[in-house]
Amino acid sequence: MYLNYTTEQNRFREQVRLFLRANLPEDIRDRSLNGEERVAEDIRRWQRILHAQGWGAASWPKEFGGTGWSPIERYLFDLECALAGAPPQLPFGLKMVAPVLMRFGNPRQQQYFLPRILSGEHWWCQGYSEPGAGSDLASLKTRAVRDGDYYVVTGQKAWNTLGQNADWIFCLVRTDPSAKPQRGISFLLIDMRAPGITVKPTTLLDGTQEVNEIWFDNVRVPVANRVGEENQGWTYAKYLLGHERANIASVGTSRRQLRQLQRIAATQLRHGVPLLREPRFRARLAQLDIELTAFEITTLRVIAADENKAAPGPEASILKIKATEILQQISELMLDAIGIQALPFSAAVPPSSVPRSEWQHLSRITAQYLNFRKLSIYGGSNEIQKNIIAHLILDL
């Protein structure tokens, strides 16, 4: 057992840091560090920059244009990117549909789609959940009826993240309504510009439009855009979700946010004394800091154990729950730290109760607190993750 990074790993880390210092555009970084709403173009630009360096897809094998990095190197890359304030690389193309294509797609699909995901040319989104099929995904109703070389797709998808920017969507659709729920599902790749698709953004608690409802009205999809076998989509969907959970771990983001919380607590005054000097507040901060340190080791343990497995194991559920709990607790503590200044939310001119220099920054804390409630809901709610732990790890 050796719980430090090796010289080689430290060298790799330094290389990533140097790259970030030289190549992460300042405007993107500042928006990120200030917690501003994501600009779609930032995400696109950053993907192009990473691609130019050959780092577009850290998690892909080399044969598909990935880096071929070890799991620990990938972890360090994500960590340093998050600490530096780089925008996230959206998982829908890189970490969701791509692994499915590599494993179950045909060569034509791989050759067409994978390079375009890598370069950032194609923005992908996910068509899984429906109004009546959330945690119970297998009850999805969107229909795909075969018509010659096409499927005709009709139905509604919900909670689609950032689909308003997307070029393509991967969808679970029902191709055999008479089969058992899991048996009659297929996995389709659909061009977002196809006639019959309507995207309607949903406004969330924080005022943003991060998710959408998507309607499909007799959308014609070439059969060539089906991945794998007809009616075998559930197998691919589960494979994808296993990858999704593994990608929710977020040590770097949590560490960066904890630092920010420390800065806030050092400047916020209570009875003229910095909040950081208040023992109760400091103890809560310390508790979170320790939790995060333990979580970092837990994450690395799971990564090490998964190294020789094709897909992440159910331990990924432990990481998903813990990662989201920590991020939510940090956002709660930030909210508590700013007290009543959490209330002014949108204004033409900042009110004088909030120092002008702090305005942007403080109102983002409230917005983030609201937005982060999603963390324990998406990607398989934390209750679903506990079911997985109970069934697959504890065999109950």
Add this chain to the structure above:
Amino acid sequence: MDFSFSDEQQMLLDSTRRLLTDNYSVQQRRQIISSPEGYSRSIWRQFSELGLLGLNIPAEEGGLEGGAISTLLVCVAMGEALIVEPYMSSAVMATRAIAKLSSSAQRSEWLPRLNSGTVIAVLAHDQTNGAAAQAVFDDTVAARSQNAWRLQGRKAIVYHAPLADVLLISAKLDAASGTGTGLFAVPRDAPGLRLEAFTTVDGQRAADIVLENVEVPDHARIGGDVSATLPMVLDYGAAALCSEAIGVLDKLFSMTVEYCRARVQFGQPIGRFQALQHRMAEMLMHLEQARSMAYLAAFWCESEEASRRAAVLSGAKVIIGRAARFVGQQAIQLHGGMGMTDELMVGHYFKRLLAFEVRFGSTESHLQEYAARFLEPDRDGL
């Protein structure tokens, strides 16, 4: 980063587990606790035969020189079996203190006998491990008189003191004799030394020690001023105690899961109920976070970087302490009425965790200690 154990370490764990599975049944354990001595000489001898008592003795002095990681594994096994023998007190802490702090003459005097199990030594220092909490007693003083030292004062709640042949007693030097802290090897039957013995809540023998003009010769003093070196020994011991707690937690958790699979109510195993499934998922998360910190504590407990070492140890005590409380309480809850009985082992594991929470500085005091770090400018997480 490497979380694997060497073949040697794995073998050590396996053979320790085997020894305890074969010789430390629930029934045997009960008999040992109710015996007059409160520990098993025969088990102690077998520990020696397996080399476990020499795990923290250098190779050139006949030991296995296993270090912190091997100690971690052995202590996990000790926790699983919930032993009451003075392994942590004598074979880890006192042995480590002698191996690290004493002169070569003292090492050859004590180490072979500690290794063979013919001598049990116990470190008598305050239980707080220098953390924010105050020691119960803070009044042990050593005064120099001719070629001897005279000790005066008290030590509180010293685990395994009643079984010890020799006590390693820390004492402040009085102003006339020098500065700092001395460590003195004192025979348990030394004139003027009195034990107020008791059994702890977790079934182990312990005592308050009262020292009234206890005289020991010059050569009984171990090391010089140990104020800076003793904390390293204590941190090593705290890491070992964290490992033991992992063994206790593992066992308690698996007992609980087993029970929920077997216990039938409303026509089905209670483990099918989602409320209980989620509770057990939460217990597992506490346990894995605790295991991560026990690893980190074992890895850092030998470091010379005092500030970082202290932070890691405090962090480990907090995370494992919280896990101990949650997993312990829920283990009893999920066992229902049976969990309340002395007959089942659940309660005994629970009580060992209770002891863990307060030994070597409580969860709360370590949290405060850790939190104080945030008052330093520009401090970051570990």
